Structures are given as structure tokens and as C-alpha cells.
Amino acid sequence: MSTTASTIFFGQDGFRALDQYLVKKQPSKTFVLVDDNTSVCLPTFTSKLTALDVNFEILEIPAGEDSKSLELANQLWLTLLEYGADRNALLINLGGGVVGDLGGFVAATFKRGISFIQVPTSLLAMVDASVGGKTGINIGGLKNQVGTFSEPDLVVVDASFLSSLPQEEWESGHGEMIKHALLTGNDWPEVLNWTSKDDLQKEIQHSVAMKAKVVEADFKESGLRKILNLGHTFGHAWESLMRNTSDSVAHGRAVIQGLHVALVLSQEQELQAELAKRYTWTNVSTDDFEALWHYQMADKKNENAEVQFVLLESIGSPTFSNIVTLEDWSTALLWLNQSTDVE
Numbered sequence: 001m002s003t004t005a006s007t008i009f010f011g012q013d014g015f016r017a018l019d020q021y022l023v024k025k026q027p028s029k030t031f032v033l034v035d036d037n038t039s040v041c042l043p044t045f046t047s048k049l050t051a052l053d054v055n056f057e058i059l060e061i062p063a064g065e066d067s068k069s070l071e072l073a074n075q076l077w078l079t080l081l082e083y084g085a086d087r088n089a090l091l092i093n094l095g096g097g098v099v100g101d102l103g104g105f106v107a108a109t110f111k112r113g114i115s116f117i118q119v120p121t122s123l124l125a126m127v128d129a130s131v132g133g134k135t136g137i138n139i140g141g142l143k144n145q146v147g148t149f150s151e152p153d154l155v156v157v158d159a160s161f162l163s164s165l166p167q168e169e170w171e172s173g174h175g176e177m178i179k180h181a182l183l184t185g186n187d188w189p190e191v192l193n194w195t196s197k198d199d200l201q202k203e204i205q206h207s208v209a210m211k212a213k214v215v216e217a218d219f220k221e222s223g224l225r226k227i228l229n230l231g232h233t234f235g236h237a238w239e240s241l242m243r244n245t246s247d248s249v250a251h252g253r254a255v256i257q258g259l260h261v262a263l264v265l266s267q268e269q270e271l272q273a274e275l276a277k278r279y280t281w282t283n284v285s286t287d288d289f290e291a292l293w294h295y296q297m298a299d300k301k302n303e304n305a306e307v308q309f310v311l312l313e314s315i316g317s318p319t320f321s322n323i324v325t326l327e328d329w330s331t332a333l334l335w336l337n338q339s340t341d342v343e
């Protein structure tokens with residue numbers, strides 16, 4: 001399976017491909033970037049490779065979104081310089097979306113670009129962040145404002161890394177898998193019922209294939225790739241609101257909340273009811289409507305100061321750039337609130 005330039009391999013095939021890659025490339029120096037949680041994946045990772053240079057360097061960053069910063073990128077560039085990294089150096093990003101986005105950005109810009117490999121360890125990074133070549137950091141409190149479209153040489157997706165992933169983070173990736181199932185109509189409603197106890201290697205492969213197909217057709221997001229934002233217009237607004245008012249919410253849970261809104265706006269109440277059986281709608285106070293609308297207006301994917309949603313004509317048939325009015329959006333939220341009250 002491949003997106004534009006990079007190649008995605010699964011399970012044992014992935015480690016075999018990486019071994020072959022290392023033998024062929026003979027990097028001048030190999031660096032493995034982890035955060036202080038994903039360092040737990042290092043023994044498994046190294047034990048599955050025979051061609052990894054025993055003198056590889058581990059670069060460890062603090063876990064969490066705050067690490068996707070210019071400060072951390074700068075520290076990593078300087079560390080690469082200190083180790084004498086040249087243009088044939090290799091950076092392997094072993095972690096979730098934060099490690100992948102930051103590491104990808106650092107590699108894509110260091111000495112105008114060195115090779116990097118994505119080895120995702122969170123479910124979200126496996127089915128979403130490591131596929132499609134977007135790298136980036138946050139600035140001024142805004143997400144992904146600086147970055148590149150740069151493909152890794154290889155993506156190695158192995159579900160065995162998920163054994164140490166916290167449940168909340170598992171649900172985060174599950175939200176994106178549910179989104180992919182709604183966009184394609186494949187594996188629905190089975191995907192909704194998967195749990196972290198299931199062996200998901202095959203299902204992860206399906207989900208990745210869906211994203212890879214869309215990315216291949218529209219790498220720079222000028223059209224079709226926008227469908228991947230299903231659930232994200234409201235989801236991002238919900239994430240921002242929760243960050244500023246109370247406990248933060250995991251990205252994938254916010255996307256699920258956004259999927260509820262998108263399904264009601266799509267007149268897909270039956271699908272929404274199915275979704276609600278697994279992940280209930282969290283009631284939204286009418287006092288927060290204004291702030292949420294404001295966040296949606298600020299979404300960088302909007303044009304002409306209008307709020308745009310990805311909607312479904314039916315399951316498997318998404319449409320993008322749909323303008324949604326404040327009135328229709330408020331009605332959808334009130335309907336969702338009331339549907340939860342009735343249960």
C-alpha cells in the first residue's frame with residue numbers, strides 16, 4: 001500500500017521492510033525520537049530489527065501536545081547538529097501523532113530535509129496521523145500553523161504497540177476509525193463495536209487504506225481530502241471550548257461529538273442513534289452555543305466567513321464545503337440535547 005511517495009507496511013512485513021531499508025540506505029547516523037511514554041515501546045521496536053545500528057541515539061521529549069512547539073523543534077535541530085548529523089542521517093519517529101508531527105517537521109527542515117520513518121504507537125497515529133505526509137508544530141496557541149507536506153520513506157504500522165496505550169487514547173483513535181467507516185460505508189456498524197481487547201491489525205489496515213486512497217487522490221487538500229474533516233468542524237470547536245472552560249477532552253472524543261452533529265445535519269438520525277449506543281452525546285449548554293459558533297468560524301478550513309461542514313448524502317457518500325447556518329446548527333444541537341434527555 002502506498003500514498004504518493006512513501007510506503008506503508010503492516011506488522012512483521014513492516015519490520016522486514018525497515019530492516020531492508022536500513023541495509024540499503026546505510027544511514028550515517030540513526031536517531032529514534034520518543035516521548036516519555038512511548039519510550040516503553042523501544043524494547044519491542046529494537047528487538048524486531050536486526051539491521052538497526054547498535055549506536056543509534058534516543059531523543060526523548062515530554063509527552064503531550066505542548067511538545068509540538070518551536071522551542072522543542074529548535075532543541076532537536078541543535079541536538080542533531082551536536083551529534084554531527086549530516087544529510088544521510090535518519091530520524092525514526094516512534095510515538096503518537098505528537099512525536100510523528102514534530103519529528104516529521106524537524107526532519108523535513110533539518111539541512112533542507114533528511115529521511116524519516118514513522119512508527120506510530122497510538123491508534124490515532126496508526127490510522128490517521130502517520131498517513132498522508134502532514135508534519136507540523138503549534139504556534140501562538142493555534143494548532144498546526146507551521147509545517148510541511150513531507151512524506152516519510154516508510155511507515156511501519158504494528159498493532160502490538162497498542163498493548164500499553166491508555167483506554168482514553170484508544171478511544172481517540174477509535175473515533176477516527178468510526179469516521180473512516182462512515183465515509184466509506186465499509187465495516188459499518190462492526191467498526192463501532194470493536195474494543196481494545198480485539199485484535200485490530202486487519203481493521204487498522206482497512207482504515208489506513210481508506211485514508212491513503214483519499215490522500216493519494218488529493219495530497220495537498222485542494223478538494224477531496226477535505227472529506228477527512230467529517231466530525232472535525234464541531235469537534236475542533238468542542239476541543240477548544242473544553243480546553244478553555246473545564247477538563248480537556250481527547251481529540252478523538254471531540255471528533256465523536258462532532259460526528260453526532262454532522263450526522264444530524266445530514267438528516268442521518270438512524271446512524272446517529274447507532275453511534276449514540278456506543279458513544280453518547282454530551283449535552284451542550286445553550287450558554288456555550290455562541291462560543292462554539294465563534295470557534296467554528298475561526299476554523300482555518302472555512303472560506304468567505306461561512307461555517308462549512310462535511311456531511312453525508314448517505315453512509316459512504318460524503319460531500320464537502322457545505323455551508324451550515326447558525327439556525328440549522330442550533331436546531332441540530334438542541335435536537336441532540338433533547339434526544340439524550342428522552343433516553
Ligand SMILES: NC(=O)c1ccc[n+]([C@@H]2O[C@H](COP(=O)([O-])OP(=O)(O)OC[C@H]3O[C@@H](n4cnc5c(N)ncnc54)[C@H](O)[C@@H]3O)[C@@H](O)[C@H]2O)c1
Pocket residue numbers: 035036037038040041063064065068095096097098099101121122123124125128129130131132133134135143144161162163164165166169172251
Ligand atoms: N499529521 C496528520 O495528518 C495528523 C492527523 C491527525 C492528528 N494529528 C496530530 O496528532 C496528534 C494527536 O495524536 P495522538 O492522539 O497519537 O497524540 P499523542 O502523540 O499525544 O499520544 C497520546 C498519548 O498516548 C501516549 N502513547 C502513545 N502511544 C503509546 C503507547 N503505545 N503506549 C503508551 N502510551 C502511548 C503518548 O505519550 C501521549 O501521552 C495531534 O497533535 C494532532 O494534531 C496529525
